[in-house]
Amino acid sequence: MFEDVPLIDTHAHVMYSDPDADDSRQRGLDAAYVEAADVLGIDILVVSCPMVRKPTTPEIFRHANSLVIDAMQKWPGRIWLTTYINPGWTREAIAEIQRTAELEDMVAIKLLWDYNCSDPVCFPVIEKAIELDKIIIIHQAHHTNMLFNRRHFDVDAADVVAVANRYPEAKIIADHIGGGGDWEWTIKTLAEAPNVLQEISGSNFDENIVDMQLQYLGADRMVFACDCSMSSSMGKFRALQAGTEDKKKIAGGNFLRLCGRL
Amino acid sequence: MIVDCNAYIGHYAFRRLHYNTGDGILQLMDRAGIDRACVSSAGAIMYRNSQAGNEELLEEIEPHRDRLIPFAVLNPTYAAWERDITWCKSVLGAKGLRLYPSYHMYKLSDFCCSEMIEAATELGMMISIPVRAEDSRQRHWLVQAPDVPLNDIAALVAGHPNARFIVLEGLGFRGSDLVRKADELPHNYWIEMSRPDPLFDKELQFVKDALGAERLVFGTGICFKYPEPALLRMKVLQATEDEKADIYAGNMLRLLGE
Amino acid sequence: MMIIDSNAYIGHWAFRRLRYNAGDTILELMDRAGIDQACVSSASAIMYRNSHAGNEELLEEIEPHRDRLIPFAVLNPAYAGWRRDLQWCRDTLGARGLRLHPSYHMYALNDACCHELVDAATELGMLVSIAALYSVADVRQRHWLVDPPDVPLQDIAWLVAEHPDARFVVHAGDSSGSDLVQKADELPANYWLDMAFMDPLYHKGLQTVKDRIGAERLVFGTSICFRYPESALVRMEALQATDEEKESIYNGNMLALLGQ
Numbered sequence: 019m020f021e022d023v024p025l026i027d028t029h030a031h032v033m034y035s036d037p038d039a040d041d042s043r044q045r046g047l048d049a050a051y052v053e054a055a056d057v058l059g060i061d062i063l064v065v066s067c068p069m070v071r072k073p074t075t076p077e078i079f080r081h082a083n084s085l086v087i088d089a090m091q092k093w094p095g096r097i098w099l100t101t102y103i104n105p106g107w108t109r110e111a112i113a114e115i116q117r118t119a120e121l122e123d124m125v126a127i128k129l130l131w132d133y134n135c136s137d138p139v140c141f142p143v144i145e146k147a148i149e150l151d152k153i154i155i156i157h158q159a160h161h162t163n164m165l166f167n168r169r170h171f172d173v174d175a176a177d178v179v180a181v182a183n184r185y186p187e188a189k190i191i192a193d194h195i196g197g198g199g200d201w202e203w204t205i206k207t208l209a210e211a212p213n214v215l216q217e218i219s220g221s222n223f224d225e226n227i228v229d230m231q232l233q234y235l236g237a238d239r240m241v242f243a244c245d246c247s248m249s250s251s252m253g254k255f256r257a258l259q260a261g262t263e264d265k266k267k268i269a270g271g272n273f274l275r276l277c278g279r280l
Numbered sequence: 281m282i283v284d285c286n287a288y289i290g291h292y293a294f295r296r297l298h299y300n301t302g303d304g305i306l307q308l309m310d311r312a313g314i315d316r317a318c319v320s321s322a323g324a325i326m327y328r329n330s331q332a333g334n335e336e337l338l339e340e341i342e343p344h345r346d347r348l349i350p351f352a353v354l355n356p357t358y359a360a361w362e363r364d365i366t367w368c369k370s371v372l373g374a375k376g377l378r379l380y381p382s383y384h385m386y387k388l389s390d391f392c393c394s395e396m397i398e399a400a401t402e403l404g405m406m407i408s409i410p411v412r413a414e415d416s417r418q419r420h421w422l423v424q425a426p427d428v429p430l431n432d433i434a435a436l437v438a439g440h441p442n443a444r445f446i447v448l449e450g451l452g453f454r455g456s457d458l459v460r461k462a463d464e465l466p467h468n469y470w471i472e473m474s475r476p477d478p479l480f481d482k483e484l485q486f487v488k489d490a491l492g493a494e495r496l497v498f499g500t501g502i503c504f505k506y507p508e509p510a511l512l513r514m515k516v517l518q519a520t521e522d523e524k525a526d527i528y529a530g531n532m533l534r535l536l537g538e
Numbered sequence: 539m540m541i542i543d544s545n546a547y548i549g550h551w552a553f554r555r556l557r558y559n560a561g562d563t564i565l566e567l568m569d570r571a572g573i574d575q576a577c578v579s580s581a582s583a584i585m586y587r588n589s590h591a592g593n594e595e596l597l598e599e600i601e602p603h604r605d606r607l608i609p610f611a612v613l614n615p616a617y618a619g620w621r622r623d624l625q626w627c628r629d630t631l632g633a634r635g636l637r638l639h640p641s642y643h644m645y646a647l648n649d650a651c652c653h654e655l656v657d658a659a660t661e662l663g664m665l666v667s668i669a670a671l672y673s674v675a676d677v678r679q680r681h682w683l684v685d686p687p688d689v690p691l692q693d694i695a696w697l698v699a700e701h702p703d704a705r706f707v708v709h710a711g712d713s714s715g716s717d718l719v720q721k722a723d724e725l726p727a728n729y730w731l732d733m734a735f736m737d738p739l740y741h742k743g744l745q746t747v748k749d750r751i752g753a754e755r756l757v758f759g760t761s762i763c764f765r766y767p768e769s770a771l772v773r774m775e776a777l778q779a780t781d782e783e784k785e786s787i788y789n790g791n792m793l794a795l796l797g798q
Contacts, residue, residue: 047740054739057776161678162328163685165385175359198678202329202554206360222676223769225567225762226557248739249776253769291582293552296591323550328681332555385682420587421644422684 019269020262024061026270027251029155029193029219029243032089034070034082052093054248064243064273065089066100066155068130076110079103083118090123100126100155105133105140112146119150125277126153126191131171136180144185153189153276156181159199160207175207182211189213189276194245196220196254201227209234215272218258219243223250228258237264241273281529283536284309284507285408286448286472286499287317289340289348290333292413293326294420299503302340306347312500312507315529316347318408320378322504324353325413330384331364338372349536351376351408355384356392362399369403375536376406376446380413382425388436397436401443406535408446408472409433414504430456434465441466444535448499451475453487462491470531472499474510478517485518493523497532540789543568543767545673545709545732545759546576548599548607549592552585553681558763561599565606571760571767575606577667577792579637581764583612584674589643590623597631608796610635610667614643615651621658628662634796635665635707639674641686647693653700660704665795668694670710672735673761691716695725702726705795707757711735714743714750722751730791732759734770738777745778753783757792 019025032048035041055063067082083101090097101118103111118124127147129135135144135156147154158173178192192208195201197220208214218228218240231240237260244251258265274280289305291297299308300322309317319341324333330353341348352368354361354377368374377400379393386393388409397407412427419425430450434457437445445468453459453476458469473496476483488496498514500507514524546568548559558567559581568576578600583592589612600607611627613620613636627633636659638652645652647668656666671677671688680686691710695717698706706729713719713731733756736744748756758774760767774784 050740050742054776057739058772159678162682163677163680165682198676200328200679202332203359206329206331206358206363209360209363222679223766224554224675225764225766227766246740247737249737249772250769253766253772256768256772257766291550293585294587296582296586296588296595323555326552326681326683327555328553328679329555336555383683418587420585422642422686425683 019059020266023266023270023274025059026062026064026242026273027055027060027244028064028191028241028273029217029245030063030065031069031246032065032067032085034067034085037081048089051246052096058248058252060244061270062098063096064098064100064125066102066128068102068128072131073106074104074132076104076107076114079111080114083114087121090121097123099124100128102128102130103143105129105143108139108142111143115143115146115150115152119152124152126155128155128157130157133171134177135173136177140181144181144188148185148188151278153191155191155193158192158204159194159197160203161199175204178214179207179211182214186213190215191241192216194220194243195227195231196222196224196247196250197245198222202230205230205234212239215239215241215276217241217243217245218254218268219245219247219251221247221250223254223257228254232258232260232264237267238272240268242269282314282498283529283532284314284317284500284502285446285497285532286410286474287319287502288322288504289319290321290323290336292322292504294414294423297322297503302344302348305503306344308502308507309347312502312511314500314507316349317502318349318351318375318532320351320353325380325383329358330355331367334364334368334372334374345373350374351378353378353380354396355380356390356396357384357386361396365396365399365403369405374405376400376408378408378410380410381428383413388428388432394439397440397443401440406444406446408448410448411450430458433469434458434461437469438465441468443468445469446472446497446535448472449475449501451483454483459487459490467495470495470497470535472497473513473527474499474501474505478513484513488517488519488523493519493526494531496527497535498528539785541573541758542789542792543573543576543760543762544667544707544757544792545734546578546762547581547764548578549580549582549595551581551764553675553684556581556763561603561607564763565603567762567767568606571771573760573767574789575608576762577608577610577635579610579612584639584642588617589614590619590626593623593627593631593633604632609633610637612637612639613655614645615655616643616645616649620655624655624658624662628664633664635659635667637667637669639669640689641671647689647697652697656697656701656704660701665705665707667707667709668697670708672711673709673732674764691718694718694729695721698729699725702728704728706730707732707795709734709759709761712741712743714746719747719750727755730755730757730795732757733773733787734759734761736773738773744773748777748779748783753779753786754791756787757795758788
């Protein structure tokens with residue numbers, strides 16, 4: 019898309035399958051994701067594998083990360099790793115972060131549906147990510163259809179801001195603005211935390227969603243991503259009323275900056 | 281002179297409104313002989329992000345600031361209300377807030393509501409509370425939003441003696457603490473008169489005699505409602521010319537600091 | 539290539555401020571996306587108790603732009619006076635079809651009143667488009683006071699079977715796994731699927747639908763001004779189809795439905 023900046027999907031997935039299970043369907047989906055990236059001109063996929071059986075044990079999250087590492091070998095130079103861990107297994111999670119951080123293209127850790135990110139159990143892994151200068155990608159959404167039946171691991175933008183305020187040195191990405199939920203709430207909340215960026219990903223492509231992100235967060239705090247919603251997300255990126263330099267930042271510049279590769 | 285403390289601009293979720301733009305509402309005001317009106321956004325009642333309604337309001341009232349006085353709709357349970365209230369004060373120029381607890385999922389006794397009232401008061405803004413947006417018997421079949429109990433408002437005014445409150449669209453004052461216990465409450469609330477009738481059950485007459493004309497303010501509910509019934513109520517209300525002048529405009533002008 | 543959008547809205551949405559939601563401003567969005575014509579209905583009518591008031595508002599907005607904006611009427615068969623309103627929609631609004639929102643209007647597609655409305659509209663030569671919940675808004679961002687039930691795709695399949703002479707356009711999420719696609723051979727060929735929310739990539743729902751029931755049964759849609767139009771354009775670009783097939787989706791099928 020841009021000659022001098024790669025287009026980076028900062029929220030991509032490979033599908034989990036148990037060891038020794040027939041994983042042909044999952045691997046087929048992985049190939050479909052790369053194929054979709056080819057069609058849309060996405061250069062780099064930042065991949066995690068967090069959609070696993072819960073509660074997640076160290077065996078599961080180690081295997082999940084190994085599936086991404088397999089994909090990195092299958093599509094060299096195309097796949098970067100976001101390490102997924104369950105913070106509840108503190109010692110094992112930190113060890114896994116340390117282990118995968120030895121890979122050149124491991125760039126982030128992922129928090130999803132194990133604990134609320136503002137739960138103190140998450141602090142050691144957050145601190146480890148900060149120590150290793152890695153990005154922390156946090157699943158969040160303000161689901162208005164679940165306001166009265168939130169689960170302990172459901173994360174809202176306010177929780178992300180709480181973490182950001184506790185760790186102003188952290189590099190945090192709040193994921194999928196279009197991943198369902200009241201996005202006006204989310205954007206207004208995240209506006210208060212300057213060290214939080216947000217993806218444009220998600221199946222929802224409501225008119226004004228990324229323009230409001232631009233207005234409240236600014237181009238320096240947005241990143242391109244799909245989260246498996248390929249056309250929806252690319253459509254939002256095209257729709258965004260921003261200049262070329264801002265779009266380059268969002269396409270890849272901001273993420274490269276966070277990775278220290280700019 | 282007539283100042284209407286209870287007016288609305290914008291789109292209401294459940295029914296088409298007319299005269300609901302800045303230009304349109306002035307036509308209705310002219311028909312009714314209303315000089316100025318305190319207007320808030322009808323759209324903001326049901327918007328998840330009510331601030332978007334305040335932004336729409338700004339566009340409508342900007343050419344008519346001599347006659348349209350903005351009131352802001354904010355939801356203390358929604359993200360960033362603290363920033364929005366500053367915008368409403370400094371950019372919109374809002375003279376007050378308009379609260380919809382039933383639609384915005386909080387009670388007047390909630391801490392967030394108290395925080396917002398304190399913040400508004402510090403900014404010199406008054407607090408208006410519509411008891412209802414419309415009659416419960418015609419509410420949309422998908423929406424349950426009960427009327428705000430008058431006694432909840434009484435407890436609120438007692439808890440914020442430095443704030444100034446206007447009760448809009450109220451009815452049934454005779455049995456409420458706002459009248460029965462008026463002597464125990466701070467004199468920091470005013471009653472808008474568009475619903476109580478001075479005839480038949482004579483509720484408006486009763487409220488005026490109990491609290492004094494200085495505690496009543498004129499309101500119509502335009503553009504949700506016709507303005508003429510409120511004018512008729514004033515016409516038949518038994519009160520001196522000076523008292524009526526206070527209700528029509530004087531009390532509200534003092535609240536507005538004019 | 540000419541583009542006709544089967545799924546567009548003008549007006550006000552109860553729960554969020556919309557942009558480009560007037561007759562002249564939606565044209566700006568259409569021009570940006572290269573859309574020539576759009577079938578528009580009233581967004582306000584979805585939540586108005588008397589949805590017909592939204593149709594009256596729609597008339598005011600589209601009148602200067604009839605060359606590009608094709609009106610569709612929102613009617614609620616569970617509400618008073620729909621028969622008279624239907625006639626007005628045909629004669630005065632010039633509506634080419636209906637847009638039904640059963641989720642918000644509290645009736646089921648198999649209710650007698652719905653059948654009557656479909657029959658009456660068909661007799662007047664009008665299309666019947668059905669908007670499932672997602673076509674307007676994701677349930678995860680619904681207003682905290684409003685919890686409408688969704689329209690099961692199975693019910694739509696049943697409705698099209700019951701009204702073989704009617705012509706339906708279905709605005710729903712990914713229908714690739716539903717009877718509308720999987721059992722299409724058992725249903726009359728009287729319904730067309732709006733592709734707005736189906737992706738040809740990754741899960742490939744749109745590709746599946748196109749390969750299964752044919753490009754001639756798909757129509758282009760965006761759901762502007764609720765949503766950005768660009769995502770639908772990306773879907774069409776990525777769809778594996780011949781130029782002729784794409785043209786039929788972009789305009790040919792809808793033109794045929796509109797009798798043009």
